[in-house]
Amino acid sequence: MTDTTTLSARLRAVSFGGHRQPDDDQTDGRYGERYLHGGLTGAQVAAQAALHFFVYEAIEAKLAEHLERDPDFAFAFPELIRLPAIERDLEHWLGADWRSQIEPTPTTKRYVERIQEVGDQPHLFVAHHYTRYLADLSGGQMIAAMHREAYGLSDRKGAEFYDFPEIESIPEFKNEYRAALDAAGFSDEQIRELEDEVRLAYDFNNQAGQELNSVL
Numbered sequence: 445m446t447d448t449t450t451l452s453a454r455l456r457a458v459s460f461g462g463h464r465q466p467d468d469d470q471t472d473g474r475y476g477e478r479y480l481h482g483g484l485t486g487a488q489v490a491a492q493a494a495l496h497f498f499v500y501e502a503i504e505a506k507l508a509e510h511l512e513r514d515p516d517f518a519f520a521f522p523e524l525i526r527l528p529a530i531e532r533d534l535e536h537w538l539g540a541d542w543r544s545q546i547e548p549t550p551t552t553k554r555y556v557e558r559i560q561e562v563g564d565q566p567h568l569f570v571a572h573h574y575t576r577y578l579a580d581l582s583g584g585q586m587i588a589a590m591h592r593e594a595y596g597l598s599d600r601k602g603a604e605f606y607d608f609p610e611i612e613s614i615p616e617f618k619n620e621y622r623a624a625l626d627a628a629g630f631s632d633e634q635i636r637e638l639e640d641e642v643r644l645a646y647d648f649n650n651q652a653g654q655e656l657n658s659v660l
């Protein structure tokens with residue numbers, strides 16, 4: 445039987461399952477706690493930005509390919525593009541030669557390879573796009589407020605990643621994004637694959653988050 449629930453509602457349900465509980469395991473929270481409350485060196489803060497750099501480089505390169513093939517690709521959303529802000533954050537924490545100082549962790553590498561491997565298929569690309577950008581527009585905004593306060597980033601330098609200056613209202617934008625999901629016209633099978641891919645993207649993000657503890 446065809447499932448009549450909207451794609452955005454289905455993904456939201458998958459997302460509720462994907463949010464890991466903070467007490468899931470003993471190693472959790474150390475880097476994350478210090479990221480939110482202070483106590484990391486600049487180089488350690490940069491590890492989070494480096495993770496973002498590799499993932500967004502992959503997502504935004506695939507997006508450019510989609511747009512080349514189809515200029516009307518519904519998930520263009522130029523106001524979401526993150527790479528230039530991440531590069532400025534990395535320069536802030538590591539200096540002008542930041543690029544030579546970062547490399548992907550094992551999970552980040554597998555995450556990037558997965559995006560490259562499946563990202564030509566619009567529905568699987570959307571899974572990765574949704575999981576990252578909606579996270580940034582949701583929990584990411586709370587993380588940003590705490591991180592900025594803890595590290596005294598009052599002029600916003602060093603945490604530009606979390607800023608979406610071209611988005612006037614995040615709640616309205618999220619509704620627009622959800623409308624694009626619901627109008628995408630994916631088949632039932634594609635939607636099931638998309639949901640699985642979102643689960644996989646959560647696993648990558650949760651594991652990569654834990655790997656950040658290795659810089660402590």
Ligand code: HEM
Binds near residue numbers: 583
């Ligand atoms: C400390 C970490 C996190 C916090 C506090 C947090 C918090 C939240 C909250 C409160 C929402 C609901 C916002 C709303 O009502 O629209 C949300 C949504 C979301 N989060 Fe997180 N989150 C965290 C980590 C993550 C991670 C690691 C991911 C995966 C990369 C993620 C992906 C998402 C997505 C995709 C949504 C949108 C769900 C939807 O409306 O479709 N979050 N998050």
